[in-house]
Amino acid sequence: MNNMGHILRVKEISKSFGGVKALLYISFDVNEGEIFSIIGPNGAGKTTLFNILTGVFRPDAGAILFKGKEINKLSTHKIASLGVQRTFQNLQVFMNMSVVENVMAGCHIRTSSNMLSACLRLPRVRKEEHSVRQWAMDALKIVGLKDYADKDASSLSYGMLKRLEIARSLSANPEILLLDEPAAGLNDTETLSMRSLIEEIASMGITVVLVEHNMELVMECSHRVMVLNYGESLTIGSPQEVQKDPQVISAYLGSE
Amino acid sequence: MKRLIGLYIFGLTGIALGALFPDNYYVSVVGSTAFFHIILAIALNLFMGYAGQISLGHAAFFGIGAYSSAFFTTNYGLNPYIALIIGLCITFFLASCLARPILSLKGHYLAMATLGLGIIVHIFLVQEEGITGGPDGMSNIPVLSILGFPLDSDIKWYFFLLAITCGAILISLNIGASRMGRALKAIHGSEIAAECLGIDTATVKAQIFVLSALITSFVGSLFAHQQAFISPDSCSFFFSIELVTMVVLGGLGSTFGAVFGALILTLLPEVLVHFEELEVIIYGAILMAIMIFLPKGVFVSLCEAVNRRL
Amino acid sequence: MIGEELIQFLISGLTIGSIYALVGLGFSLIYNASDVVNFAQGEFVMIGAMSAIFLHAWGLPYFLAIVFAVIISMLVGMALEKLAIERARNATVVTTIIITIGASIFLRGAALLIWGKEIYGFPPISGEDPIKLGNITILPQSLYVISGTFLFVFLLRFFFQKTIIGKAILACSYNKKAAYLMGIEVKRMLLLAYGISALLGGIAGVLIAPITYMTYGSGVMLGLKGFCASILGGMGNSMGAVIGGLLLGAVESLGAGLISSGYKDAISFFIILIVLFFRPTGLFGKRGLERV
Numbered sequence: 008m009n010n011m012g013h014i015l016r017v018k019e020i021s022k023s024f025g026g027v028k029a030l031l032y033i034s035f036d037v038n039e040g041e042i043f044s045i046i047g048p049n050g051a052g053k054t055t056l057f058n059i060l061t062g063v064f065r066p067d068a069g070a071i072l073f074k075g076k077e078i079n080k081l082s083t084h085k086i087a088s089l090g091v092q093r094t095f096q097n098l099q100v101f102m103n104m105s106v107v108e109n110v111m112a113g114c115h116i117r118t119s120s121n122m123l124s125a126c127l128r129l130p131r132v133r134k135e136e137h138s139v140r141q142w143a144m145d146a147l148k149i150v151g152l153k154d155y156a157d158k159d160a161s162s163l164s165y166g167m168l169k170r171l172e173i174a175r176s177l178s179a180n181p182e183i184l185l186l187d188e189p190a191a192g193l194n195d196t197e198t199l200s201m202r203s204l205i206e207e208i209a210s211m212g213i214t215v216v217l218v219e220h221n222m223e224l225v226m227e228c229s230h231r232v233m234v235l236n237y238g239e240s241l242t243i244g245s246p247q248e249v250q251k252d253p254q255v256i257s258a259y260l261g262s263e
Numbered sequence: 264m265k266r267l268i269g270l271y272i273f274g275l276t277g278i279a280l281g282a283l284f285p286d287n288y289y290v291s292v293v294g295s296t297a298f299f300h301i302i303l304a305i306a307l308n309l310f311m312g313y314a315g316q317i318s319l320g321h322a323a324f325f326g327i328g329a330y331s332s333a334f335f336t337t338n339y340g341l342n343p344y345i346a347l348i349i350g351l352c353i354t355f356f357l358a359s360c361l362a363r364p365i366l367s368l369k370g371h372y373l374a375m376a377t378l379g380l381g382i383i384v385h386i387f388l389v390q391e392e393g394i395t396g397g398p399d400g401m402s403n404i405p406v407l408s409i410l411g412f413p414l415d416s417d418i419k420w421y422f423f424l425l426a427i428t429c430g431a432i433l434i435s436l437n438i439g440a441s442r443m444g445r446a447l448k449a450i451h452g453s454e455i456a457a458e459c460l461g462i463d464t465a466t467v468k469a470q471i472f473v474l475s476a477l478i479t480s481f482v483g484s485l486f487a488h489q490q491a492f493i494s495p496d497s498c499s500f501f502f503s504i505e506l507v508t509m510v511v512l513g514g515l516g517s518t519f520g521a522v523f524g525a526l527i528l529t530l531l532p533e534v535l536v537h538f539e540e541l542e543v544i545i546y547g548a549i550l551m552a553i554m555i556f557l558p559k560g561v562f563v564s565l566c567e568a569v570n571r572r573l
Numbered sequence: 574m575i576g577e578e579l580i581q582f583l584i585s586g587l588t589i590g591s592i593y594a595l596v597g598l599g600f601s602l603i604y605n606a607s608d609v610v611n612f613a614q615g616e617f618v619m620i621g622a623m624s625a626i627f628l629h630a631w632g633l634p635y636f637l638a639i640v641f642a643v644i645i646s647m648l649v650g651m652a653l654e655k656l657a658i659e660r661a662r663n664a665t666v667v668t669t670i671i672i673t674i675g676a677s678i679f680l681r682g683a684a685l686l687i688w689g690k691e692i693y694g695f696p697p698i699s700g701e702d703p704i705k706l707g708n709i710t711i712l713p714q715s716l717y718v719i720s721g722t723f724l725f726v727f728l729l730r731f732f733f734q735k736t737i738i739g740k741a742i743l744a745c746s747y748n749k750k751a752a753y754l755m756g757i758e759v760k761r762m763l764l765l766a767y768g769i770s771a772l773l774g775g776i777a778g779v780l781i782a783p784i785t786y787m788t789y790g791s792g793v794m795l796g797l798k799g800f801c802a803s804i805l806g807g808m809g810n811s812m813g814a815v816i817g818g819l820l821l822g823a824v825e826s827l828g829a830g831l832i833s834s835g836y837k838d839a840i841s842f843f844i845i846l847i848v849l850f851f852r853p854t855g856l857f858g859k860r861g862l863e864r865v
Contacts (some may be wrong), residue, residue, distance in 0.1 A: 061459055087461035101452025103315075103516060104445070112445040116461035122470050125441035126434045132441055139442070179460060241461075364850040370666045373611045375804050378797070378848050379842035386839040399810050500793075504674055511671055544682025550675030555661045558668050 020069035047235035090182035105154040110143035113178035146178040294452035298424035300525035304509040306478035312516035315451025320381025326498030328483025335550040354480035362469035370463035405490040462474025514560025588715040590822020591722035595777035596799025597814035599770035605746035606766035613677040615796015617774025621646040622782035643775035650771020684789035695782035803834040807855030
């Protein structure tokens with residue numbers, strides 16, 4: 008097997024919450040540069056999987072390798088600083104900041120000024136502020152929120168907040184981006200532009216792992232799809248293969 | 264520079280008042296008290312407003328600073344600056360040891376822990392009469408000198424404290440518009456999202472807690488010298504609550520909100536002094552009313568209203 | 574000898590611990606019903622005690638004075654809910670903490686205006702002479718405090734488990750929306766929860782008044798100790814609060830007797846800090862997972 012191409016390797020991950028098995032021996036590899044989607048009914052364990060990948064939860068068993076390095080024992084912020092970024096199913100935008108500040112906060116790992124130099128606002132800090140703002144504006148431009156930079160985050164619409172969260176993750180210069188239901192709650196036009204945004208992100212060389220309920224979106228933009236059901240991985244394959252898989256059909260439509 | 268315009272207005276007003284009315288009680292005496300409160304409120308706002316945490320025990324650090332200065336200058340005749348630094352060291356040691364366990368707590372549990380810390384320190388100050396003079400406190404704390412000039416009048420203190428206050432405002436504004444400031448606000452907004460962006464939330468929270476405590480201890484030391492007297496009453500649970508009130512009165516997270524809140528709460532007792540018995544009830548009523556009707560704080564709400572008009 | 578001393582400390586510890594338990598129970602009741610930690614809880618104790626003292630001084634018979642005092646305390650609690658808490662329903666934790674701290678200061682200020690700064694005593698329910706068992710002495714009032722506490726804890730349990738209103742309040746505390754959809758008047762239940770909680774405070778006040786002297790400021794420390802009790806037991810865990818209160822009273826009294834009485838209050842808070850450092854959600858609290 009070609010190890011070089013796998014940016015993320017998940018090996019036999021299990022997790023249970025007080026007797027409820029949320030994930031059971033999940034294994035999959037994500038290739039560098041691809042859009043890898045995870046689908047499955049509600050409660051299948053998709054968000055739990057994201058929480059484990061980002062270190063919010065610890066897996067009960069199994070290992071996660073990011074670029075060959077074991078990350079499942081690292082703290083969340085450590086994992087993030089290696090280049091793993093995510094968005095949230097129920098938005099976690101910083102409502103106490105402006106739009107651009109939100110995105111500037113995303114640049115945390117690309118900068119290094121500390122508390123003392125911030126207090127004194129050394130020339131180094133001023134220079135850093137300048138480039139951070141530039142990076143933030145670049146990210147806002149990608150998601151199409153450049154004109155809202157100085158508005159309060161709380162004044163944005165739901166669809167815009169979803170984009171803002173993506174911009175915030177992008178500004179951290181991730182190597183892999185985990186998107187948790189980016190199209191949930193969006194109307195058709197917004198979903199369409201979300202799809203082109205996801206494809207644009209992939210074209211920038213960022214690997215995308217996508218959790219999404221909108222099948223059209225998933226089938227059209229993914230390279231590969233994994234189907235989860237009750238914490239178990241049913242199948243992994245191209246969108247066409249997955250759509251034909253009888254197990255998947257029965258999981259979604261119910262079996263006789 | 265637009266960023267610092269508020270600071271310039273504040274500094275110039277302060278200088279003008281001091282120069283025009285040097286003998287006025289409300290300027291030199293009440294003004295100096297106001298400066299103390301402003302710095303304390305700014306320090307607490309770093310922790311509560313920026314980082315979204317809560318402390319009901321900040322008076323403890325004030326007390327540690329004040330009593331270190333009082334104790335080492337009167338009992339050992341140490342130089343006030345050395346005493347002040349000893350106070351800062353004690354505060355640094357205590358705050359950094361407690362920061363991580365205390366700050367892993369959230370909400371009500373954090374409130375409880377900081378409250379407990381404040382009360383324990385207060386009881387220590389009352390009980391250890393051999394060190395602290397007990398409930399009577401310590402007096403005859405020597406005058407502070409700057410480069411050989413003794414601060415021996417109210418108006419000298421006024422200008423000295425004005426300068427320190429401007430420094431505190433500058434530091435607070437600088438932190439607000441920096442990588443660390445954004446990290447703090449991110450923790451306030453969503454701790455989990457902050458962590459997922461690569462922010463080491465535990466460390467950042469601990470750092471701001473220690474910084475806030477150090478500033479508070481520093482102010483305590485200055486206060487002891489200015490009053491030449493310190494007693495446990497100055498660092499009680501009620502004083503911690505007063506500091507919290509200043510911060511939320513102006514508006515959490517806003518440096519000038521803290522300035523505003525501290526000014527109001529300094530002037531209020533002066534106004535209410537004729538209604539001594541009413542002071543407590545009015546104080547409580549204001550606190551409740553503001554939090555119910557203007558939870559963002561008076562100053563911040565005012566600014567928002569003005570912005571909407573423009 | 575040492576054994577007798579210990580028992581003596583333990584008895585006075587359980588007495589004051591019962592009061593902490595009642596106050597802590599009030600905390601946990603309000604916390605369950607409205608997610609608010611009511612820092613004014615201690616003021617209910619003070620209001621109960623001071624009202625009883627004054628009603629009695631004005632010539633009301635002892636038990637009538639107690640009953641009216643408890644009712645006054647309950648009404649104050651309901652007024653607090655109606656006038657302050659209800660208006661700030663969507664407030665953050667920090668905001669509600671400050672609102673209730675404001676309420677506590679307000680009530681203390683009102684007490685200062687009405688009753689002044691003097692210190693008052695209140696006669697015990699029966700008999701001032703301590704009961705002697707060997708070298709151990711027990712105040713009859715201590716027995717009333719302890720048995721009274723157990724009685725009301727039991728009554729409250731009965732109320733929540735057997736009566737329809739009690740169950741409705743519990744339902745609100747589990748899930749307000751679902752309770753509302755089931756036809757429960759959530760607003761009314763909240764009001765009731767505050768009333769009961771203040772009632773418990775008032776009872777604690779009239780029970781403790783004969784043992785410790787009362788002033789307008791006596792509520793602060795009692796309230797904070799009750800808060801300690803409920804934190805110790807795990808916020809929102811009613812029986813935890815009762816056990817926490819008794820435990821706190823016992824340890825505090827032992828500490829005061831064996832170490833230093835001046836550090837009595839410090840000991841309680843020290844214990845709380847240690848417990849929180851090792852079990853951040855109290856002794857019997859559930860460990861929550863943050864949902865993302």
